[in-house]
Amino acid sequence: DTGVSQNPRHKITKRGQNVTFRCDPISEHNRLYWYRQTLGQGPEFLTYFQNEAQLEKSRLLSDRFSAERPKGSFSTLEIQRTEQGDSAMYLCASSLTGNQPQHFGDGTRLSIL
């Protein structure tokens, strides 16, 4: 399967801990996006990379959140000092151009105890 791959699928952690998620986009896609989805809502945009450059960040991305895409391939999203409100599904998507659909991974579900 050459789709968008995300790991882990599910992360359970205690409040205050740091967590890191990984996303491997479709190999030829230079655009990579992170979204967050809570129950009963549509995905909310967090940040966008074109190759290794992080070109856009949403206001939702507080200082506790950081994303990287060091070699323009896979990306990581880290959340420091997790809070209850961080519980959500974190989705990664990639696309080849701005006119093509974003292809989504299966997501990482974060549960904060």
Next chain:
Amino acid sequence: ELKVEQNPLFLSMQEGKNYTIYCNYSTTSDRLYWYRQDPGKSLESLFVLLSNGAVKQEGRLMASLDTKARLSTLHITAAVHDLSATYFCAVDIGGGGADGLTFGKGTHLIIQP
């Protein structure tokens, strides 16, 4: 701030019937996407609409875009149970995806035999 509103948010219908889901958005855009999400799964791209008057059809689903009215519709013809899912519309105002997509809350569709 871009707002994307879908209606209805919940729809229960019988197999064989026709229905339309509406997606209104508040800011000028000529890029609109429809996605399908099954419970516990990620988002699957259905349609990409890139210009005023665009119409796309796939099986029993047809999507259209009226950029002047800031309205897109997803029409379901002779519904079958397999179409039960949550359907999202999403708007790109950043020009080429740079600002990510803004999603509606989704329409939860249940098709009963």
